[in-house]
Amino acid sequence: KMNTDIGQHILKNPGVAQAIVDKADLKQSDIVLEVGPGTGNLTTRILEKAKRVIAVEQDPRMAAELTKRFQATPAAKRLELVLGDVIKMPELPYFDVCISNTPYQISSPLTFKLLATSPSPRSCVLMFQREFAMRLFAKPGEKLYSRLSVNAQMWAKVDHVMKVGKNNFNPPPQVESNVVRITPKNPRPQISYDEWDGLLRIAFVRKNRVLRSGFLGTSTVMEMLEANYKTFCAQNDIQLDDGPVDNAVDMDLDAGADEVEWDGIMDVDDDEEVPDFFREEADKKKLQDNPNRKRKGKVAELVRSKVKKVLEVETQLAEKRARLCDEGDFLKLLYAFNQEGIHFS
Numbered sequence: 514k515m516n517t518d519i520g521q522h523i524l525k526n527p528g529v530a531q532a533i534v535d536k537a538d539l540k541q542s543d544i545v546l547e548v549g550p551g552t553g554n555l556t557t558r559i560l561e562k563a564k565r566v567i568a569v570e571q572d573p574r575m576a577a578e579l580t581k582r583f584q585a586t587p588a589a590k591r592l593e594l595v596l597g598d599v600i601k602m603p604e605l606p607y608f609d610v611c612i613s614n615t616p617y618q619i620s621s622p623l624t625f626k627l628l629a630t631s632p633s634p635r636s637c638v639l640m641f642q643r644e645f646a647m648r649l650f651a652k653p654g655e656k657l658y659s660r661l662s663v664n665a666q667m668w669a670k671v672d673h674v675m676k677v678g679k680n681n682f683n684p685p686p687q688v689e690s691n692v693v694r695i696t697p698k699n700p701r702p703q704i705s706y707d708e709w710d711g712l713l714r715i716a717f718v719r720k721n722r723v724l725r726s727g728f729l730g731t732s733t734v735m736e737m738l739e740a741n742y743k744t745f746c747a748q749n750d751i752q753l754d755d756g757p758v759d760n761a762v763d764m765d766l767d768a769g770a771d772e773v774e775w776d777g778i779m780d781v782d783d784d785e786e787v788p789d790f791f792r793e794e795a796d797k798k799k800l801q802d803n804p805n806r807k808r809k810g811k812v813a814e815l816v817r818s819k820v821k822k823v824l825e826v827e828t829q830l831a832e833k834r835a836r837l838c839d840e841g842d843f844l845k846l847l848y849a850f851n852q853e854g855i856h857f858s
């Protein structure tokens with residue numbers, strides 16, 4: 514009996530399975546990473562076209578079934594089965610192409626992991642639930658535009674391959690699916706993935722907020738940037754005076770208290786409902802009411818003035834909302850921040 518809780522919707526239509534593998538344009542020399550092989554419906558077709566398959570499967574029962582299926586077949590020695598959670602693997606092994614009927618609960622982390630992989634794979638052919646696939650294509654200002662959209666479009670070209678109705682699966686999932694092909698840009702853009710994604714994580718904590726409040730108004734963010742700045746200075750032999758600031762009292766006047774818990778891993782897109790105006794007013798009020806506002810040191814003040822300069826002067830993006838910023842805006846921001854010694858990783 515299948516456990517639907519862990520995303521085991523087995524593809525039962527052989528035509529769809531074959532189409533997915535065909536769309537990957539495999540070469541005889543390819544090493545293919547397959548995520549979640551299940552009972553091997555895709556695996557068997559991939560083995561016909563590629564040199565080697567590395568199949569990562571979390572469910573031991575599935576892994577056992579897969580082993581049984583290929584045991585004593587000539588293909589067995591070209592199949593390497595890795596038992597485990599692909600997301601928890603610290604580093605993916607080398608592969609040319611990734612193919613996956615993706616367990617839907619790992620769609621987002623898997624996509625980020627594939628986009629961060631360097632050297633980039635040649636392509637990834639992945640089945641996702643429809644809304645997730647739409648997020649990969651979303652443009653600035655569209656409802657589904659998110660950190661995922663910007664990242665996908667920054668690092669890759671995303672093509673729609675086909676729609677797959679739920680009845681092609683056993684058991685049928687709740688939602689419709691789409692197959693997409695993610696082709697990483699070649700050459701890979703010459704920026705650091707961690708820096709870029711670190712900036713996007715901050716901007717998209719609340720994608721409806723203006724960048725000013727996402728940065729200057731969120732003290733956890735400012736504290737992180739301050740810590741990074743100290744590291745940067747230490748690495749570059751830049752002396753810092755971190756004494757107390759005399760007139761610290763006015764420092765945070767343009768900041769909102771940070772009601773956002775910034776844990777660095779959020780990709781929250783569900784704040785559509787609360788208009789920013791109300792949120793920003795509430796932020797201001799909280800701040801005025803807070804008698805324990807921390808006295809900040811000189812480095813905090815320096816970092817704050819750098820961030821302000823980047824947002825207000827260098828890029829003039831302070832009043833723009835993340836959901837309206839395109840790739841070019843974020844690149845401009847990252848460049849200007851880095852010029853000031855402000856880093857995100």
Ligand code: SAM
Pocket residue numbers: 519520521522523524525548549550551552553554555569570571572575597598599600614615616617619
């Ligand atoms: N490839 C098969 C097919 O198309 O019929 C099965 C696809 S099924 C939707 C997803 C498979 O991924 C399941 O076998 C499940 O056990 C496995 N899986 C779920 N989470 C995983 C993870 N984090 N790492 C590796 N495999 C995972």
